[in-house]
Amino acid sequence: MIPLQLKVNGEPVAAEIEPATLLVELLRDQLGLTGTHVGCDTSQCGCCVVHVDGVALKSCTLLAISAQGSDVVTIEGLATGATLHPMQKAFHECHALQCGYCTPGMIMSAVALLERNPDPNEAEVREGLEGNLCRCTGYHNIVRAVLAAAAEMRGG
Amino acid sequence: MTDELELKFDALAVGAFKSVGRPVARREDLRLITGKGRFTDDFNEPGQVVAVLVRSPYPHARINRIDSDTAKQMPGVLAIYTGEDCRADGLGIISHSPVPSTRSDLKLTAPGGGAIFEGPHALLPVDKARHVGEGIAMVVAESHRQALDAAEHVRVDYEPLPWVADSAVAIRDGAPTVWDEVPNNVCVDTRFGDTAATDAAFASAAHVIEMEFPIQRVTATPLEPRAALGQYDEASGRYTLNAGSNGAVTHKRQIAGALNVDPENIRVLCFDVGGNFGTKNRVYVEFGLVLWAARKIGRPVKFLATRSESFLSDYQGRDLLTRVELALDADGTFLAYRASNLSNVGARIVSLSPLGKGAPLVTGSYRIPAAEVRAWAAFTTTTPTQAYRSSGRPEVIHALERIIDTAAHRLGFDPIALRRKNLVSSEEMPYTNAFGITYDSGDYIKSMDIALRLADWDGFEARALAVRERGLRLGRGFANYVESSIGAPRERVDMTISPAGRVEVVVGTQPTGQGHETSFAQVTADLLGIDANAVDIVYGDTDIVAEGGGSHSGRSMRHASTAIYGAIEKLKVYAIELAADVWGIETQAIGYGDGRFVETGGARRFDWFELAALEAERAGGGDQRGLRISHSHEMHTPVFPNGCAACEVEVDTETGFVRITKYVAVDDVGRVINPLIVDGQTHGSIATGAGQALWEQCYTDPDSGQPLSGSFMDYGIPRADEMPSFITAFNEVPSPTNPLGVKSGGEGPTTAALAVIINAIVDALRDLGVDDIPMPATPFQVWQSIRDAQG
Known part of the structure; x- marks a missing residue:
């Protein structure tokens, strides 16, 4: 067991972990943050995307120990109190989710996408979300939601 | 029941809906966008241990011996179970009830007409492995890693046997036998239709076109892998299973059968389900195994499939070889149709829904007076197949819409005009097709006109020229479809209207992303004349939900709304x-409208909640929950969602690369309860079909029988940058078969998608000599088809 200290959703966390623990295992199994999902074993689906020091990463492909001292934000930490992040709000209003399993990773990727490019066109949104798979929506309403959130965030 | 409801339908149709028909954003979203969903793997229990399956590496092998002595000694290992252990403990088999059995389903039989041999599905086999990935033993350990390590040390003495993956090979003389009970592997063989009339029509036809289409095997890959958490309570003797499915009630019964216990001793919990599309409709061996192991070990046991395991052992979809013939007279009138549909059921029969549902729809949306279909199926040493989004219909509609396009081009008809000439018209509704199946309603020609307009069909030539200038080719395709929505016939609703102003609706059908909590509340609210926010929809716990058929075959809204209405x-x-009693007047002197019971000619009135309060008050020390009602109904009448699709594709003849540049879907789903949700269903449904048309294939290596599609790196589900935005429209023709006029959304667009995309690609390449392209039309396949056409 090795000691790990990091920040998760703004709160300091101290944990004892097995060396091989993945970041997603730490989040789900040890911290009970089950909003981050696992949908594959080859880093393809993106259900597990979280922000590590502001960068969207697939937490299934990251050893927890490599997040030592980092600032991790998961889907549970995206809203501010009762106020949804504009991306969460847009996903709801545009019906950008159905089963909701890919949604946390999709939202975290989309937020990071807009941080890199606050005013993307449709093609840029689609390319930016290429690493997140969704089997329910055909991506149509996800793209609409990201464009809507981008417009709102630029306006606000 | 149905007849009674039909009489009342007109009254409902003119009633004012306040919430039904509006694009209400979903109430289930809030938990899902904030990470508070309740998926199976989100549940954990104190003392929980982990199960891992030892899976067969061979497509077909005799199990001579299983040696787990070493593995049992490894750290953390609690138990290792084999098929012999299951047998010794008196466990049964999973009874999948695979043969469609509503009154309107055509009856599939074994060759010669007898009962169908299904291939018993033990929780673990004792004799043979019949597909790669079949579970052979189960290891239970304290941790996942310990279980995985031990699984590698379970030594199975396999005797590899000859294998067969392809149904066309499995039916040949001398092919390897999957089950001794069915030496030639042909487990189903049934003919439907009028052979003599069909033969006569073909004999007199001016033209006959014949084609063959392998509809390749695909897999649903819901993003939540299948999972199960089993518990056993020694004191009560009850088992509790958390597992994602399309309906916990059916699963409860089937799991009870497999464990040989009373269904009342099984509780199944199913809350958020991360996608289904058919693959989670059926019980998996792990569901029974974790419960059994939980009892034997005395601790909760969890199983979570990896994605690779899902690719090997999730029930898969399609895999139909269909050979079709279309007879036309000189002016293009369709005279007759023949189809031979050979289904690959895999290692055992889990479902015959795809074969059964496709067979009577081979003539699709067209007036084809004579038809015959042979519906047959073969065992192979592959993962079993099961209904996959629009079970059986995309297969037969693909064949039909491809052969119509081919006929048009070979015989010199305009493909749109040829379709229009032969489409069943709205005046002919209800229309009984050549198999005796009655299409309830629809305006197919209007849908086609809407789609052609939205696609700017007539402006194609100018767009095609512009694309040519970029060195690419533009092709356009069109396809009509009709599909059937039948499904399990029974559904139940338990409703409570409380004095506190809330309505609780317990319903047996289970959402897997379709938004039942929102749309069922809309229906309930409008039928009660109250606000939708006052309605709570409850599902997913078999201790609360007594009965229900689950979500499949587009049945949920139709059945739930009919049960709620009843x-x-x-x-x-x-x-x-109640009101009459309280007021001391005759019931005839009370009228009802817009959620209020009113004294005729008087001033007294009650709303539902006031009556609920009265009811509670009168109950005294008894049940004070308010107005309560249970209602079960049985509905055997199918409905026929229908519509069409048009699309355009750009094709690069140098690389074979295809891009969908325009996609139009027009669908008649009957009454649209929530257009936001139904549109979302349409989008996903298109992508399901596009994936099959362009990229997806469960590919088996022809030399080894090994599945080579084992991850998202070698199985191509659609990605965001490969899909266009869609143009969608409804052509809403309420069904006369149920009070809300519901047909079904969510499966129809898949039904048209395979054919419309391949039609468009072939259109782009026709002058190069290409007249068909097998699916998936990957860049390599398109490039190869061009090369083959050019000799």
């Missing part, structure tokens, strides 16, 4: 009696 009609009668 419950409220019953409750109205009771409520009027």
Whole structure:
């Protein structure tokens, strides 16, 4: 067991972990943050995307120990109190989710996408979300939601 | 029941809906966008241990011996179970009830007409492995890693046997036998239709076109892998299973059968389900195994499939070889149709829904007076197949819409005009097709006109020229479809209207992303004349939900709305009696409208909640929950969602690369309860079909029988940058078969998608000599088809 200290959703966390623990295992199994999902074993689906020091990463492909001292934000930490992040709000209003399993990773990727490019066109949104798979929506309403959130965030 | 409801349908149709028909954003979203969903793997229990399956590496092998002595000694290992252990403990088999059995389903039989041999599905086999990935033993350990390590040390003495993956090979003389009970592997063989009339029509036809289409095997890959958490309570003797499915009630019964226990001793919990598309409709061996192991070990046991395991052992979809013939007279009138549909059921029969549902729809949306279909199926040493989004219909509609396009081009007809000439018209509705199946309603020609306009069909040539200038080719395709929505015939609603102003609706069908909590509340609210926010929809716990058929075959909204309607009609009668009693007047002197019971010619009135308060008050020390009603109904009448699709594709003849540049879907789903949700269903449904048309294939290596599609790196589900935005429209023709006029959304667009995309690609390449392209039309396949056409 090795000691790990990091920040998760703004709160300091101290944990004892097995060396091989993945970041997603730490989040789900040890911290009970089950909003981050696992949908594959080859880093393809993106259900597990979280922000590590502001960068969207697939937490299934990251050893927890490599997040030592980092600032991790998961889907549970995206809203501010009762106020949804504009991306969460847009996903709801545009019906950008159905089963909701890919949604946390999709939202975290989309937020990071807009941080890199606050005013993307449709093609840029689609390319930016290429690493997140969704089997329910055909991506149509996800793209609409990201464009809507981008417009709102630029306006606000 | 159905007849009674039909009479009342007109009254409902003119009633004012306040919430039904509006694009209400979903109430289930809030938990899902904030990470508070309740998926199976989100549940954990104190003392929980982990199960891992030892899976067969061979497509077909005799199990001579299983040696787990070493593995049992490894750290953390609690138990290792084999098929012999299951047998010794008196476990049964999973009874999948694979043969479609509503009154309107055509009856599939074994060759010669007898009962179908299904291939018993033991939780673990004792004799043979019949597909790669079949579970052979189960290891239970304290941790996942310990279980995985031990699984590698379970030594199975396999005797590899000859294998067969392809149904066309499995039916040949001398092919390897999957089950000794069915030496030639042909487990189903049934003919439907009028052979003599069909033969006569073909004999007199001016033209006959014949084609063959392998509809390749695909897999649903819901993003939540299948999972199960089993618990056993020694004191009560009850088992509890958390597992994602399309309906916990059916699963409860089937798991009870497999464990040989009373269904009342099984509780199944199913809350958020991360996608289904058919693959989670059926019980998996792990569901029974974790419960059994939980009892034997005395601790909760969890199983979570990896994605690779899902690719190997999730029930898969399609895999139909269909050979079709179309007879036309000189002016293009369709005269007759023949089809031979050979289904690959895999290692055992889990479902014959795809074969059964496709067979009577081979003539699709067209007036084809004579037809015959041979519906047959073969065992192979592959993962079993099961209904996959629009079970059986995309296969037969693909064949039909491809052969119509081919006929048009070979015989010199305009493909749109040829379709229009032969489409069943709205005046002919209800229309009984050549197999005796009655299409309830629809305006197919109007849908086609809407789609052609939205696609700017007539402006194609100018767009095609512009694309040519970029060195690419533009092709356009069109396809009509009709599909059937039948499904399990029974559904139940338990409704409570409380004095506190809330309505609780317990319903047996299970959402897997379709938004039932929102749309069922819309229906309930409008039928009660109250606000939708006052309605709570409850599902997913078999200790609360007594009965229900689950979500499949597009049945949920149709069945739930009909059951809700029936419950409220019953409750109205009771409520009027209650009001009459309180007011001391005759029931005939009370009218009902817009959620209020009113004294005729008087000033007294009650709303539902006031009556609920009265009811609670009268109960005294008894049940004070308010107005309560249970209603079960049985509905055997199918409905026929229909519509069409048009699309354009750009094709690069140098690389074979295809891009969908325009996609139009027009769908008649009957009454649209929530257009936001139904549109979302349409989008996903298109992508499901596009994936099959362009990229997806469960590919088996022809030399080894090994599945080579084992991850998202070698199986191509659609990605965001490969899909266009879609243009969608409804052509809403309410069904006369149920009070809300519901047909079904969510499966129809898949039904048209395979054919419309391949039609468009072939259109782009026709002058190069390409007249068909097998699916998936990957860049390599398109490039190869061009090369083959050019010799």
